[in-house]
Amino acid sequence: MKTKTLRRDKVNIITLGCSKNMVDSEVLSGQLLANDIAVVHENKKLDHNIVVVNTCGFIDKAKEESINTILDQVELKRKGKLDKVYVTGCLSERYKNNLEDEIPEVDAFFGTMELPLILKQFEADYKTELVGERLLATPQHYAYLKISEGCNRTCSFCAIPLMRGKHQSRSIDDLVREAEGLVRKGVKEVMLIAQELTYYGLDIYKKRALPELLHRLADVQGLEWIRLHYAYPSKFPLEILDVMRERDNICNYLDMPLQHASNNMLKAMKRQITREEMEELVASIRERVPGICLRTTLIAGFPGETQEDVEELKGFLERMRFDRVGIFTYSHEEGTSAHDLVDDVPAEEKERRAQEIMEVQQEISYEKNQEKIGQVFKVLVDKKEAGRYLGRTEFDSVEVDNEVVVHSDRKLQPGNFYNVKITKAYDYDLEGEVVEV
Numbered sequence: 001m002k003t004k005t006l007r008r009d010k011v012n013i014i015t016l017g018c019s020k021n022m023v024d025s026e027v028l029s030g031q032l033l034a035n036d037i038a039v040v041h042e043n044k045k046l047d048h049n050i051v052v053v054n055t056c057g058f059i060d061k062a063k064e065e066s067i068n069t070i071l072d073q074v075e076l077k078r079k080g081k082l083d084k085v086y087v088t089g090c091l092s093e094r095y096k097n098n099l100e101d102e103i104p105e106v107d108a109f110f111g112t113m114e115l116p117l118i119l120k121q122f123e124a125d126y127k128t129e130l131v132g133e134r135l136l137a138t139p140q141h142y143a144y145l146k147i148s149e150g151c152n153r154t155c156s157f158c159a160i161p162l163m164r165g166k167h168q169s170r171s172i173d174d175l176v177r178e179a180e181g182l183v184r185k186g187v188k189e190v191m192l193i194a195q196e197l198t199y200y201g202l203d204i205y206k207k208r209a210l211p212e213l214l215h216r217l218a219d220v221q222g223l224e225w226i227r228l229h230y231a232y233p234s235k236f237p238l239e240i241l242d243v244m245r246e247r248d249n250i251c252n253y254l255d256m257p258l259q260h261a262s263n264n265m266l267k268a269m270k271r272q273i274t275r276e277e278m279e280e281l282v283a284s285i286r287e288r289v290p291g292i293c294l295r296t297t298l299i300a301g302f303p304g305e306t307q308e309d310v311e312e313l314k315g316f317l318e319r320m321r322f323d324r325v326g327i328f329t330y331s332h333e334e335g336t337s338a339h340d341l342v343d344d345v346p347a348e349e350k351e352r353r354a355q356e357i358m359e360v361q362q363e364i365s366y367e368k369n370q371e372k373i374g375q376v377f378k379v380l381v382d383k384k385e386a387g388r389y390l391g392r393t394e395f396d397s398v399e400v401d402n403e404v405v406v407h408s409d410r411k412l413q414p415g416n417f418y419n420v421k422i423t424k425a426y427d428y429d430l431e432g433e434v435v436e437v
Contacts, residue, residue: 010048017056020146027134051073055089066089086109090163142191147194148200152166157299159335172213193230194229236256301330303341377420
């Protein structure tokens with residue numbers, strides 16, 4: 001007589017939003033796996049029976065995407081294709097009560113810091129000895145390293161402190177241990193992420209400890225690229241740049257969101273810095289690290305923004321000539337201090353201004369790329385796609401920056417470094433061929 005075997009649970013984690021969410025999903029995956037529960041990320045096969053949606057609640061578009069994804073999974077559950085749907089992350093942290101009322105079909109909602117509670121749903125234990133252990137959802141050769149959680153800044157447009165709480169640094173020893181573990185798994189590049197990198201250490205070491213952390217990480221054998229994301233410009237610790245200059249495996253790359261350049265807007269955004277101070281800072285950074293790649297992000301359409309403010313921002317971009325720029329349209333977020341202001345720039349006008357600003361940057365990017373023709377760069381090949389190899393220089397981070405289309409007569413291995421001579425340049429991408437140096 002045949003006995004019916006119970007189907008083993010298989011969990012699919014869907015991650016929305018930023019790289020910090022990606023790390024949270026990887027940590028959850030590692031914990032589930034350690035508890036002998038099968039887990040996959042963004043599973044296309046649909047052979048799972050449980051879904052965890054890790055949501056983003058940062059701006060309107062992200063919230064909309066999160067809601068639609070939850071509703072899609074709830075519909076699969078209604079059709080009998082899923083047994084359980086759980087929701088975690090920033091949207092769930094911020095709007096848990098509303099979501100429970102609006103989408104009762106979800107089995108449970110969790111906040112951003114409730115990993116042990118999620119594991120309880122699977123009758124799984126939170127294994128403290130696994131701190132730093134993750135099941136990577138990125139390709140094997142790069143990973144994100146989250147050095148802190150939360151943020152103590154009070155930028156008027158930003159809801160992140162509402163969802164992620166106050167700044168909490170992780171210890172240097174823990175981070176070095178995690179980096180060493182990542183290298184053992186084949187990781188060659190780590191991207192340091194936090195809500196605010198430069199604040200690192202103030203809570204646990206009573207001083208800004210990012211320079212010390214960078215030195216310790218640069219000593220990790222096998223770690224070829226260390227990249228810095230999300231540095232805050234006000235009270236920027238310039239000693240970070242000395243470490244960058246001294247250590248070969250720290251990329252000459254800095255991601256420093258400035259948000260605007262009009263003093264009216266910077267004051268309204270509570271950025272604690274003026275345009276003049278930002279210009280001085282950029283000059284100091286370039287003086288200390290010649291050839292550094294500077295990336296920034298900007299906001300168009302903040303309450304009270306005028307065309308004069310937009311012109312000031314465009315002029316700032318033309319003078320500063322950043323290597324990389326991203327731009328968001330302002331999203332009016334409840335709970336932030338800017339929510340008390342009148343959201344007086346219509347959505348279409350926000351988009352028009354964003355486009356106008358990006359056209360200025362597009363030209364700068366094209367000119368800077370043209371200067372690279374004929375130069376040889378160390379390129380990390382990320383993947384082969386549509387018969388072409390795609391890689392990045394040290395001046396480019398994953399997904400947000402330029403790519404290099406790499407031509408070669410021989411087979412290349414994704415995850416390896418090659419010397420590439422640039423032969424063509426476009427607005428945002430480069431082409432080149434592998435050369436022996």
